[in-house]
Amino acid sequence: MSQPTLLKIYQSLLSAFGPQHWWPANTAEEVIFGAILAQNTTWENAKRAIAALKNTENLSFKKIPTINLEELADLIKSARFLNQKAKALKAVADYLGNTYNFDIEKMKKKPLGKLREELLNLYRIGPETADSILLYALEKPIFVIDAYTKRMFSQHGFMKSDDSYEAYQKFFMDNLPHNVQVYNEFHALIVHTGYLYCKPKPLCEECPLSHF
Numbered sequence: 001m002s003q004p005t006l007l008k009i010y011q012s013l014l015s016a017f018g019p020q021h022w023w024p025a026n027t028a029e030e031v032i033f034g035a036i037l038a039q040n041t042t043w044e045n046a047k048r049a050i051a052a053l054k055n056t057e058n059l060s061f062k063k064i065p066t067i068n069l070e071e072l073a074d075l076i077k078s079a080r081f082l083n084q085k086a087k088a089l090k091a092v093a094d095y096l097g098n099t100y101n102f103d104i105e106k107m108k109k110k111p112l113g114k115l116r117e118e119l120l121n122l123y124r125i126g127p128e129t130a131d132s133i134l135l136y137a138l139e140k141p142i143f144v145i146d147a148y149t150k151r152m153f154s155q156h157g158f159m160k161s162d163d164s165y166e167a168y169q170k171f172f173m174d175n176l177p178h179n180v181q182v183y184n185e186f187h188a189l190i191v192h193t194g195y196l197y198c199k200p201k202p203l204c205e206e207c208p209l210s211h212f
Contacts, residue, residue, distance in 0.1 A: 003175045006175040007176070009212060010176070012209060013193055014185065014189060016208040017208075022136065023136035024043075025136075029137075031136045031137035032133050033059060034046055034050060035129050035137070037085060039129060045080060049076040049077070049078045052076065061092065065090065069086055088125065091122050091123040092122060108140075112141070115138065116131070116134060127166075131169075132144050135187070136184065142169075142173070143176070145165050145172075148190055152198060172186075193209070
């Protein structure tokens, strides 16, 4: 696929749905919470967990080390896999405190590659979560690949369903401007489109991408 074709897909989705205003969070720190809590569950479940942390004044990585692991797991139970995610939040809190003194702006100054390496070394942080943090919280130019991306672009014959995360990411980053806003908006639009049309019984004929 050439760069113009991928940009046309982006423009088609943007025309169909408009800007998505992602990530839905008030602070960069909240984005990081959301990226972890949204793993393997719906965004609605993650939102309830975020609300529980916020309502108890614990939506802060400075506060996470002071909370008992069992108590933290109970607070985020709506997000599923509560014990693993509680441990992940603890690990991220330790990392942010020890490496950056909880200063997100200081973190943003580090090169993308080094930050990605650091994040991937943390408990339960895989490529999608790391890249979501890098793009949406730290405003680094890296494209996030998720299940909807693979489903849509393999369905349309641009990639294979079993191609690696890295292959999909290279495909997008080779054919799009290296621009944080474009990566942000395009990924958000893919997720929105996938949610609406990539059902167990796909609604391909109704999809704005049906003509591609």
